[in-house]
Amino acid sequence: MIEHAGEVQALSAVLFAIGVFGFLARRNLILMLVSVEVMLNAVNLSLAGFSQQLGDPRGRVLALFVIAVAAAEAGIGLGLLIALNRNKPGASVADLTQLKG
């Protein structure tokens, strides 16, 4: 299926760069969380690629654990977002200046 093992890593690096750009440049909290998910899935892709390249199943197992932790992170993050949106509508980080001294 995948002939060149380096292409998987290159795609993973490109996905991680897209995630970094989205997290740093977006001003919407939900889309920042989506960017974090993109970065985590880039790491998952890298782990699966190395696991296939090296013939070691531990990379896939570690990718499954990363998926579990990503699910927990998304649940907690979106719960915080709902609680925040109830008190103060608007999901932009420009609105969250209450701690500014």
Add this chain to the structure above:
Amino acid sequence: MQVIVYAGAILVFYLFVLMLLDLPGEESRPRFGRHWPLAAAGAVGFATLAWLSQSKPPGLVTGSDRGAGLFSFGPGVAPEGPAMGSLAEAGIALFGTFALPLEIAGLVLLAAIVGAVVLSRRRAES
């Protein structure tokens, strides 16, 4: 199991929260912050560092040496043994060697469920 957790729960949850937001108000705002060139520079810098992190310096990579680095676009390393069909191997490793981390991951998911319910609960008194 965790793939079902991810695809079935988390992405639907994202869609649910996306529906709660007001998209017309979001469309009127600027999409990126004012510092988006800095963010783009950071992302491109990361990609460049990942590209340069192959084992040989880029000036020395010529011709037949292309297969040495991380991004080897050569013929690729042929995986020995079963190429893709080691799902049973991964499952045995998951429930054999990594049984304790699997239990800890289940505990983390349980804590996340309880935390999400507590955080997004409406307060009764206020």
